[in-house]
Amino acid sequence: MSRQSFKVCFCFRRIFKLRVLEPPEEVKILFDQYSQNGTMSLDNLRGFLVEFQGEYNATRDDAQAIFNSLKHLNIFSRRGLHLEAFFRYLLGDLNGPLSPSRVVHHDMTQPLAHYFLYTGHNSYLTGNQLSSDSSVEPIIKALRRGVRVIELDLWPGSKKDEVEVRHGGTLTNPVDLLKCLNAIKDNAFQASEYPVVITFEDHLPANLQDQVAEMVTKTFGDMLYRPETDQLREFPSPESLKKKVMISTKPPKEYLETPSSKSTKRSKISSKKEQWNGETASKSDSEICDKDDEDEGESLQEEDEQMTVPEYRHLISINAGKPKGALQNWLSIDEKKVRRLSLSEQELENATRRHGVDIIRFTQRNLLRVYPKGTRITSSNYNPFVGWAHGAQMVAFNMQGYGKHLWVMQGMFKANGGCGYVKKPDFLLSNEVFDPSVRLPVKKILKVTIYMGEGWDLDFRRTHFDMYSPPDFFVKVRRLMALCLLQV
Structure with missing residues (x-):
């Protein structure tokens, strides 16, 4: 039993008795199995790692690293670990939920569409979606954390003779495109050697596209992946694209519209609900604007492609865009070519109600990118499992955000050595297309036992949470829809 005091109004003190919990009985029994005379030696600890933890490649050096991490504590003994030190190790960072191995162990020779990619949204923003600064720093941080898909919004500068990166229609400050490209080049493969995809949301006229082509070519040189044909029949594998940078975008529409296409825009917008066959949920105006921006920027029109600068x-x-017509057209599959489709999180949710099987079938060969809805102005995020469960490879997140959904995303891509690519489970790639709406029998029940939530004082000051009292912690257990067959 220990005490902590907190000063109140300069004159008074509040004293709290803190009960230090002992290791649970299960931990005591486990310690006795792998210790001698109350001490766990280096060899005992290695035996625990191999036999109980399943870390079959653990060495004496790994055990020594655990010893070294506890040396600064008074509970450490040179002869080995006592019960309290062993318990502290179990609660520490060296005993994470995933294997500590940083080795890529998934099959990386399959087409790109067979993997989930660690994907960012508006990767240049430092904060919210309306008024924050644009900078290369968020791009650098994302790449060093293993993010493999970087999004840049390209707009003409104020003088219409230069290209800048900014969030159009907002108060965000721009950043120079060349700075962003150089930041990507310098940091692309520090965390992973597997390919980086740059998605351009392109709002440029043809003369500025020519500038972009020159900048991209000069910046990346041999790092840039150039397909032999304009239309790939199948995406290459991550293994074959090591240390390569890929560009994914579409011809811009707003500068390439013909008079006839402009005259049909109103009828196109008015038919939005028809495209969903009556499935569209009510949306706020800001959400519709965000959706229309994506649609307008990603319309596949052959005449537009012919007018685009050849270089x-x-x-x-990776060609991006939405074919004309309804949802069924968007999810159409062409055996002669592959492409990328973008849907907002709300569009995806609406589509999954009746077309879940079609989405999974589409993502077996093509790429699906999901992005946050327009009302997430604080750079919040959404539940990524909806996209992953339907095979969406690029579930785009605001990496500068915060919260449980971002933590789930970060945890997901710690798998497979943290390389930024996670192989899809087999049921999403099977010829017999998985139907997510069908209730299947339970194959395995996982039981989780929560022993305690102590240890906050090791990482935080006493007054970090409250100036006048220690924190009151609680445990919340959430059941998340998981990809149970995912190998991590």
Whole structure:
């Protein structure tokens, strides 16, 4: 039993008795199995790692690293670990939920569409979506954490003769495109050697596309992946694309519209609900604007492609866009070519109600990118499992955000050595297309036992949470829809 006092109003003190919990009985029994005379030696600890933890490649050096991490504590003994030190190790960072191995162990020779990619949204923003600064720093941080898909919004500068990166229609400050490209080049493969995809949301006229083509070519040189044909029949594998940078975008529409296409825009917008066959949920105006921006920027029109600068078009290795028509057209599959489709989180939720099987079938060969809805102005995020469960490879997140959904995303991509690519489970790639709406029998029940929530005082000051009292912690257990067959 220990005490902590907190000063109140300069004159008074509040004293709290803190009960230090002992290791649970299960931990005591486990310690006795792998210790001698109350001490766990280096060899005993290695035996525990191999036999109980399943870390079959653990060495004496790994056990020594655990010893070294506890040396600064008074509970450490040179002869080995006592019960309290062993318990502290179990609660520490060296005993994470995933294997400590940083080795890539998934099959990386399959087409790109067979993997989930660690994907960012508006990767240049430092804060909220309306008024924050644009900078290369968020891009650098994301790449060093293993993010493999970087999004840049390209707009003409104020003088219409230069390209800048900014969130259009907002108060965000721009950043120079060349700075962003150089930041990507310098940091692309520090965390992972597997390919980086740059998605351009392109709002440029043809003359500025020519500038972009020149900048991209000069910046990346041999790092840039250039497909032999304008339309790939199948995406290459991550293994074959090591240390390569890929460009994914579409011809811009707003500068390439013909008079006839402009005259049809109103009828196109008015038919939005028809495209969903009556499935569209009510949306706020800001959400509709965000959706329309994506649609307008990603419309596949052959006449637009022909007007695009040739050098710029040849940079594109992942063609993006939505075919004309309804949802069924968006999810259509062409055996002669593959492409990328973008849907907002709300569009995806609406589509999954009746077209879940079609989405999974589409993502077996093509790429699906999901992005946050327009009302997430604070750079919050959404539940990524909806996209993953339907095979969406690029579930785009605001990496500068915060919260449980981002933690789930970060945890997901600690798998497979943290390389930024996680192989899809087999049921999402099977010829017999998985139907997510069908209730299946339970194959395995996982039981989780929570022993305690102590240890906050090791990482935080006494007054970090409250100036006048210690924190009151509680445990919340959530059941998340998981990809049970995912190998981590």
